[in-house]
Amino acid sequence: MSESIKMSLQHVPTLYTTALKRFVQQMDLTVKKLNSMQHLHLLPTPLLSDIYCEMAENYLLQDALLAELSDVSLFCKLIRYSSIRNNMYKVFKLMMKNDKPLASELQRKYVQRTKFLLTDQIIYQNNEKLVSLVDDQLEDRGDTTNDVLFLNINSSRNYFKEIDKGMRLGTFLYECGWFEDSLKVLQITRNLIQELNDDYRKLLLLLNCLQKLLHAQALFCCYKDASITTSQALSLIEQIQCMSNSGQIMIDDNRNLTSGIPNNLLANFYNELSMLHFSRSEFDTSYKWAVKALKYLSQDTPQKIIIDVLRQAAKSCVVKRKFQVANLLINSAVRIAENTFGTHHNVYADALLDKGFFLLNVDSINQSVEVYMEALQIKTSIFGERNLNVAVIHEDLAYALYVYEYSRGNFNSACIYVEKAIDIMMKLAPSNNLMLASAKRVKALILEEIALDHMIPPDTTDYKGLLKESEDLHQSALHLSLEAFGEVNVQTAKHYGNLGRLYQSMMRYNDAEDMHQRAIKIKRDLLGEYDYEVGLSIGHLASLYNYHMKKYRQAEELYLKSIDISLRLFGQTYSGLEYDYRGLLHVYEQTNDNDNFIKFCDILDEWRVMRLDEKRKPTYIELNGDATIEDVTQKFFEMCSDH
Template sequence: NTENLLTELDCLQRLLFAQANFCQFRDADTTYRAIVMLIDLVGADNIPKSLLANLYLQISVLFFARSEYDQSYHWSIRALTNVAQETIPDKVVIDVLLQAANSCVVKRHFKKANLLITMALTKTRNIYGRQHQKYADALLDYGFYLLNVDAITSSVEVYMEALEIEIDIFGSMNLLVAVAHEDLAYALYVREYSSGKFATARNHVESSINIMKKLVPTNHLMLASAKRVKALILEEVALDSIMLHANNDHHELLQQSEVLHKSALELSLEAFGEINVQTAKHYGNLGRLYQSMNKFEDAEKMHQRAIKIKTDLLGPFDYEVGLSLGHLASLYNYHMKKHIDAEALYLKSIQISLRLFGNSYSGLEYDYRGLCHVYESLENTDKYLEYSRILDTWRILRQENDDGNKSVFVELREDTTMEEVTKKFFDMCSEPSNEVISTNTT
């Protein structure tokens, strides 16, 4: 009867939650298909909205974990349509808001993500207080949002707060604490990319790995993710060592980094296959590493493979595509002397960055500096002077636009209802919008 089927659906959504969060994707796919079949059998109109929202939520989480972002966004929006009523439990509402916000971030719908994460933080803080696991969850997702809109310093601060809360609640030996260490390590790595001060980032990622080694199998994707972050950090430490002529440790560091990256790639291929964003990221990481190891042809192949996969999956104007274009441009520019090819790639990467983030985006510095080097090598003085001026203007904009400004929330009253938020969200969906988060003062 219907009551039994509803109980089965509730059990299945709980099972899917566990499977997706622990990266058991084959089993999760079976559970997902069973859920969809039962929803069709019972009829969505006959399922309580709180349960239906939870079902759609867990399906979105599964696709997000598999880097299938179109599907994740689709299911998170379906979940959002079912939580406008005030009778829906607060935990369900908050979880749906957070997942929908994450889905918007990876789709680069930053203004919509801002609206949802603001409401989630407000509700979580008011209902649970600032020392609750649910608030830490919300902070981790907010840190993810901030990192993606280039508010890097604010992101680090938010991740630190989340980590402190989770350690207070769970102690140091906990999987959620390990994930928070990894998230913070990556944000610190991004923040210190130009300074070379990676000691704190390295400490956090090693804490993450040490915890995970005791709690998950050695071939687990969660451990592979943390090792990927460590590999990125080790590579930068090695490059700094080369620049400073400090010692010969850089050879060993680069070899360690290669082992970590290859291991992560193999696990990604096993879990997701070749045509997946995570797999493409691993190819890109290997491309950068091989460039550092002076294996330029290998680096070129890795970057080209990453660009192809990302473009096919995400389209030609996605942030991930721009990132890989910039990396291949750097290889051509500084090592393979293919300056004309490098110029075209830099210009495409700049176009993507300006379109998504505006003209004070931190990543533009590397492309502008790269173009200056291209035009200097080509002895094109006019273009060299043009991009030198653009780079100077960018530096001024970075100084004027304090990182903290990018965390400005959508204005929401304390008594704003979910009905108002969902209406605002779907109004935004129907509007032609420029998704750039810009803090320009000029």
């Protein structure tokens, strides 16, 4: 059979799809038809999901479908199976695109019914009747402890069913990008679990719920609540470990347990902690938790958890400038995601996002943009444009394009993507959410470069207007950061630094100096004298003194300090050293310090030679395509021990 015929046959509808479309086409909105729709529940779940998916394509049927799928029990039945979940992603996309509030309806109904359940005194009568779990089923194949904890329960069944539904619904909602609804569902699910008696089963359930809640809180930038959740979870882990060590937990098969806690659950939770601290720019702490999560991975760990832990650990390594190990981890994550889920899956797109982050930081900017583009295409096809998951990628892509076009001055594409991100966030997130602050920061950086690169004279309205808009965006982002973190926080310091660079462009040099000094003080107090972030801000202030305020001695002192930090952290071939070496040459040229000028000319030439030698070396270590997760983690710890 020719290739063209094969391609043509791929587009020929099967008998099943033809029958499915015909069945949905004959639906109407008469009372009789609407009443008979409930009989669809008797159909096999895969067939039912296909019917709902086809109904979602028809705008006239979407109100009826909204009423159907707002049944929490029915919806949780549909999302229970991974093979069906993609259909429900599609239904969500089509419904939310047409302003059918499926997410909020599911959340509202679940919260409402759960409140009734919480007030029902039967919970206190039934707590003592709970049946013990089957110990050898504690380690679940997929969603850590979630399924196992609901097996073999002969009483209080409805109560536990509601907890199960809350865990599944909350997880599905944050996967779909509906973070606020997810938070409300998981919070009240946590409350349900807390009403149980304090025994081993309850503690594991609660820990599993808290790690999911922490994930949603980190995604939605609810950092104060996330700190509380973190403390609760760490306290729970300590409590369970004490019970295990004192012999209060009797488990026959503990191969996949550590002090009574499933390794999958520990890997997941420590990974969530790494994500949280990363989003707060607390990179040392993020790296510590990422490494801890890696230690709990094994061949028995579900692939989704392996991928999540690998890609988060890779990001933590990137900001620590451990590029060799970051490459090992992110390439492994992408490979496993592709082999397990295929190249059109949400998990694969997540891995691509972190691959894009890695490439951007190793100066492979063109490749980074391409990877971000691919991830955006996948996410948009799954979730649609009106989605916070998609908004975040628009922002990431905008920043990558901003870096890519930095030397060319054409920021139109970057501007389009960041404006899309802001537009989506303003519609779907509260106005004081830090997601919006991040996107506004990116837009401010882009507008500043547009103003400068168009070479508009400083006295024109357009030039001043663009810089004023950039300032307003930076100030807005700073205000949100102060509200969320307070003054003494790395994120706040970064916003001060951004304002400092902007004021430098606006020729408001005293204001720029003040902003840079604030940034340096905060970072130094929090991170110490020799942190990368401290060196970055010191370099910015040195540039201000050198090129604009003509404070050459202060500039020299700052450049030398920045160089010292870079050499301590990254060695003699670090790319950022060139910026400081060139700055010093300008200082010595302006001050006629010929001896030091010649000295640093030689140092810069030597740096170029070392950089060239570095580039000639094999860049990254790669494992075989069939490498196991044990191979990956073993190589990671070997490489880390060598440094």
